[in-house]
Amino acid sequence: MAQKISMATPLVEIDGDEMTRVLWQVIKEKLLTPYIDLKTVYFDLGLLHRDATNDKVTVEAAEAILAYGVGVKCATITANSARQKEYNLQHLHPSPNATIRAILDGTVFRKPIVVANIHPTVVTWKKPIVIGRHAYGDVYKAAEMAIPSAGKVELVYTTKDGKEQRILVANMDGPGVVQGMHNLDDSITSFARACFLYALEEKLDLWFATKDTISKTYDGRFKEIFQQVYETEFKARCDAAGISYFYTLIDDAVARVVKSEGGFLWACKNYDGDVMSDMVASAAGSLAMMTSVLVSPRGAFEYEAAHGTVQQHYYRYQRGEKTSTNPVALIFAWTGALKKRADLDGLPELASFAERLEKATLSTIEGGLMTGDLAKLASPAPSKVLDSWEFIDAIRATLEKM
Known part of the structure; x- marks a missing residue:
């Protein structure tokens, strides 16, 4: 194999949860590290590690994106009471995406990934x-309160010199909930x-x-x-x-x-x-066919999949099954981050590789090789539905031909 493509500056790599975490490693092993001397600054935002660090790791990951300029993020769980019980969590923290977005104070741009046969x-x-x-x-930074009984709810603004402004939110006739955004x-x-x-x-x-x-x-x-x-x-x-x-x-x-x-x-x-x-x-077409990039006004970029952790597929994977989970958005998160890193560092060979990997992914689908979610929509219908590992191997084969 030819010499691996070099990188000058690391990407901030943010690992995630469940099925997307599993596929994250497969993508790196099969589609990235054979071709790139991949340099990353790694943060584990898996639910258990966020809980163990009292969510400090999420803040550190966001600050690293600002420092290095480009990050790539796997999908993560935002825990609720059911997840707290399932994972035996000590804390219920906000959405990690919301925390990162608040620190970067950017705008998320999401665009469908288009293929000819979907x-x-x-x-x-x-x-x-x-x-x-x-x-x-x-709502992602809102303050909330459960109201136990009848009473008055107000919004209060206090200036730095102690002056107050108040407006009535509601005269509650009984228990309820309120939220301030x-x-x-x-x-x-x-x-x-x-x-x-x-x-x-x-x-x-x-x-x-x-x-x-x-x-x-x-x-x-x-x-x-x-x-x-x-x-x-x-x-x-x-x-x-x-x-x-x-x-x-x-x-x-x-x-x-x-x-x-x-x-x-x-x-x-x-x-x-x-x-x-x-x-x-x-x-x-599919939630797994959507690019997502967070653009910060401070000049930082975070690329991620626009979908969740594919919880039910993960449970099947834990039972030893090979799932047909679509990894395209995860692949394009990596290629988007690599292209931006290449643009910022002046590395045309790295940018060219990322473009080829995207084309190989789309060509594989257009050639009739795809996961189950796309097989239901493809015209003409594929002769065989691939599991995630087979699909990634098929992309690798297309990439090798290119």
């Missing part, structure tokens, strides 16, 4: 729809700028949607800042590039999206982007 279930879609998801605040003007402004810059780079029209008719102050602030950033910083550049900016309500946007041809960037608030990216990925 057709979208939304028949009008001709081009990929990219989701730009705000990655700070809202927040966001920051600086973060919303960074989100808007990132979306306009991405739209210009990719030559895509930009849509933005909130519910400012109901949330006149909170969502209204998002609308106001987006419009201000557009008019003061990007209107002339968008006009020159032939790119349009379009604002509408989130429910109207959903109705328009499913009747559109695609081919635009849809900017969404944090929770909206979480939901809509899964909708777009599923309708485009």
